[in-house]
Amino acid sequence: MAHLRTRGLQRRERPDARRDRRARRGAAGDGPEVRDRQAAPRGAAASDGREEGRQESAGGIISLVTDTPGCEGRTARSLRIGPFDLRSPVVLAPMAGVTNVAFRTLCRELELSRAGTVSGLYVCEMVTARALVERHPVTMHMTTFAPEESPRSLQLYTVDPVNTYAAAKMIVDENLADHIDMNFGCPVPKVTRRGGGAALPYKRRLFGQIVSAAVRATEGTDIPVTVKFRIGIDDEHHTHLDAGRIAAEEGAAAVALHARTAAQRYSGSADWDQIAALKAHVTNVPVLGNGDIFDARDALAMMAATGCDGVVIGRGCLGRPWLFAELSAAFTGATPATPPTLGEVAQIIRRHGELLAAHFGEDKGMRDIRKHVAWYMHGFPAGADLRRSMALVKTISELDDLLEQLDPDVPFPAAANGPRGRQGSAASVTLPEGWLDDPDDCTVPAGADVMHSGG
Numbered sequence: 001m002a003h004l005r006t007r008g009l010q011r012r013e014r015p016d017a018r019r020d021r022r023a024r025r026g027a028a029g030d031g032p033e034v035r036d037r038q039a040a041p042r043g044a045a046a047s048d049g050r051e052e053g054r055q056e057s058a059g060g061i062i063s064l065v066t067d068t069p070g071c072e073g074r075t076a077r078s079l080r081i082g083p084f085d086l087r088s089p090v091v092l093a094p095m096a097g098v099t100n101v102a103f104r105t106l107c108r109e110l111e112l113s114r115a116g117t118v119s120g121l122y123v124c125e126m127v128t129a130r131a132l133v134e135r136h137p138v139t140m141h142m143t144t145f146a147p148e149e150s151p152r153s154l155q156l157y158t159v160d161p162v163n164t165y166a167a168a169k170m171i172v173d174e175n176l177a178d179h180i181d182m183n184f185g186c187p188v189p190k191v192t193r194r195g196g197g198a199a200l201p202y203k204r205r206l207f208g209q210i211v212s213a214a215v216r217a218t219e220g221t222d223i224p225v226t227v228k229f230r231i232g233i234d235d236e237h238h239t240h241l242d243a244g245r246i247a248a249e250e251g252a253a254a255v256a257l258h259a260r261t262a263a264q265r266y267s268g269s270a271d272w273d274q275i276a277a278l279k280a281h282v283t284n285v286p287v288l289g290n291g292d293i294f295d296a297r298d299a300l301a302m303m304a305a306t307g308c309d310g311v312v313i314g315r316g317c318l319g320r321p322w323l324f325a326e327l328s329a330a331f332t333g334a335t336p337a338t339p340p341t342l343g344e345v346a347q348i349i350r351r352h353g354e355l356l357a358a359h360f361g362e363d364k365g366m367r368d369i370r371k372h373v374a375w376y377m378h379g380f381p382a383g384a385d386l387r388r389s390m391a392l393v394k395t396i397s398e399l400d401d402l403l404e405q406l407d408p409d410v411p412f413p414a415a416a417n418g419p420r421g422r423q424g425s426a427a428s429v430t431l432p433e434g435w436l437d438d439p440d441d442c443t444v445p446a447g448a449d450v451m452h453s454g455g
Contacts, residue, residue, distance in 0.1 A: 078331075079286060079310040082224025082253040084151050084179065087119035088331045089310030090299070090324060091256070092317065093228075093290060094123045094155040094181065097368070101144045102355035107321045108149070110348070114325035114337040121153055126183050129158035129167035130449045143176055144359065151178035155228075158182065159196050159448040161206075161213040168217030168225070177223070180214060184229040184243065187262040193430040195445025198230045198262035201243040202435065206442045208246045215251035224253035228290070228312070231274050233429050234263035237436070240274060244282040256288035256312050266315070267425045276306040288312050294418055295323070296330035318420050319375025321348065342380050343408025349376050353399050366393050379416030382406065 079089035092099060092107060104122040112118050124143065131139040145152045154177035158164040164182075171177050184207065186197030201207045214225045227247040232238035244255045257278050259270035270291025279287045289302050290312035299311045317323045322340060329336035340348065352372060356365035373390045386405055393399045432445060 081121070081226060081286065082179070083222045084121070084224070086121055086310070087117060088324075088328045089288075089303075090120035090327045090331070091288060091310060091312045092120065092122045092324070093312045093314035094126045094183070095314060095318075096125055097371075098318065099123060099125050100142065100356075100359060101146055101149075102352065102359045102365075103321065104149065105146050105355055106348070106352050107317070107324050109351070110322045111325045111328055114322055115328040115332075115334060117325075117328045117332065119328050119332070120324055121151065121179070122149070123153040123155050123179075123181055124177075126155045126157050126186075128449055129156050129160070129163040132156070132167045133163055133170060145177070153177060153179040153181060155181040155183050156214070157186070157196070157449070158210055158214075159194075159200060160444045161209040163449065164210050165213040165217045168214040172218055172221055172223060180218065180223060180225045181256075182211065182214060182225065182227045184227065185258050187230065187260075187265045187429070189427075189430045191448075192233075192262060193432065194448040195432045195435060196448040199233060199429070199431055199435065200445075201229050201239040202233060202237060202439055203441055204239070204242050204246060205440050206444065207243060208250050209442065211247050211250040211252055225251065226254045226256065227252045228256040228258065230258050231261045231271065233431070234261050238274075240278055241281045244278050244287070248282050248285045252285060254286040254288060254309075255282060256290055258312075258314075259289065259291040262429050264426050265424055272302055272306050275302070275308050279307045279309075286310060290314060292419075294420070296326045296336070299327055300330055315420055319372065319378055320416075320420075321352075339412035341408060341412065342406050342410035345376055345380070345412075346403040346406050346408065349373060350400065350403060353396055357396060362396060363394070366395060366399065369393065369399065375420060378420060379413040380406075380410060381413075 079086045092104065099122070101124070104124065107122055108118050111120070124145070127139045127142050132143070143154060154171065156164070156167055158167065168180055171180060184198065184201050186192075188197065191197035192199040195203070200210075211225070211227055218225055227243070229240060229243045231240045238261075240257055244257070247255050255278070257275050259272055259274050260266070260268070272289065272291070275287070275289040275291075286309035288310040289306055289308040293299050293302060293311055293313055294316040298316070299313075302308065302311055311327075313323065313327070322337075326336045328334070349369070349372070353365065353369045356368050359365065360368060370391050370393060373393070374387075377387065377390070386402065390399075390402050393402060
């Protein structure tokens with residue numbers, strides 16, 4: 001295997017980078033006002049002399065007008081992907097072990113109860129095309145959707161046009177989902193060393209064939225195909241502009257960029273300038289941005305700074321499934337609900353555990369809730385013994401007893417805001433031997449989907 005040593009990553013790992021960005025909020029406060037965070041104009045003027053992608057509404061909130069097909073005359077408060085008109089331009093990023101039917105249901109319930117809307121797109125965990133075609137039991141269980149979920153959104157991991165077509169056709173023929181998202185952003189070494197995930201867009205012809213296969217399989221239906229990818233392998237091998245152009249040319253309904261390289265993984269700061277560059281480069285389909293969105297102000301700021309058409313929310317919602325209600329309020333101009341007290345968070349944890357038990361059974365459901373409890377409790381006062389017991393909870397009854405020990409009147413702490421989830425550090429990217437020799441090579445990487453068969 002070739003270990004690709006990267007240069008120029010230190011500038012992305014500055015510990016104060018995100019603090020600098022947040023400092024530029026000025027006195028924005030807790031509301032959706034983002035004028036103090038507006039980036040300098042990108043200089044791209046629309047045909048009427050207005051700078052494309054920027055317009056300030058009468059209420060002072062930055063709204064973004066775009067000439068993207070499907071978005072003409074629309075503000076950033078809505079987004080169209082294929083036939084779906086999303087009242088909020090917000091997409092839940094697929095996260096392994098997180099965005100199962102229980103979590104998605106909880107997010108939708110909280111958006112409805114706290115904002116009165118169900119307006120975004122909630123995507124299920126990633127499954128592999130091969131495992132879906134093989135009908136692996138674990139994979140089929142991962143594709144479970146609640147009856148009230150609409151649209152049903154499923155993400156495929158794929159490296160092979162043949163399996164891609166078969167999986168997408170299966171989704172169509174068996175009515176498994178209403179939207180297909182394709183994952184080309186995974187930076188995990190066991191994926192990139194076989195040419196999958198964030199490594200694959202470097203092989204631009206193969207990448208195009210894979211996207212084309214999914215689009216062909218859904219022709220004549222209302223199922224849109226979208227594509228998510230990273231900036232590239234590292235600072236010296238950017239692929240996002242080619243990937244966005246190719247995906248749009250092959251029929252993708254939208255593209256999404258996680259504004260980090262594979263080498264960065266989840267470290268440092270997301271490079272929002274690259275989202276702006278992709279938006280300027282891809283003008284015929286919506287462009288969504290992902291990276292470092294931890295509250296509603298971040299989402300509004302990204303759209304104001306980059307001109308992107310929507311945002312993808314990943315780690316920011318870990319332990320905060322009510323974030324989508326806050327985003328809905330920000331994008332619709334409504335007053336956001338007060339952040340939950342510890343007592344309300346305890347009720348949310350209880351509901352999450354109940355949903356997980358219904359999906360997995362009580363034993364596995366309680367094992368799964370443990371990691372979520374750590375995210376929920378981040379920043380709240382709780383003794384070490386109580387936290388330890390929560391990390392070992394085995395039954396819903398035991399979970400109830402532990403939650404009763406929390407002080408319900410504790411307000412949501414400022415310490416609970418900000419980054420959460422995995423961050424780590426930048427590292428060299430492991431690639432198949434000779435991977436960088438020919439970007440036009442269409443050879444399907446050997447064994448890239450074997451270890452992931454089964455979801």
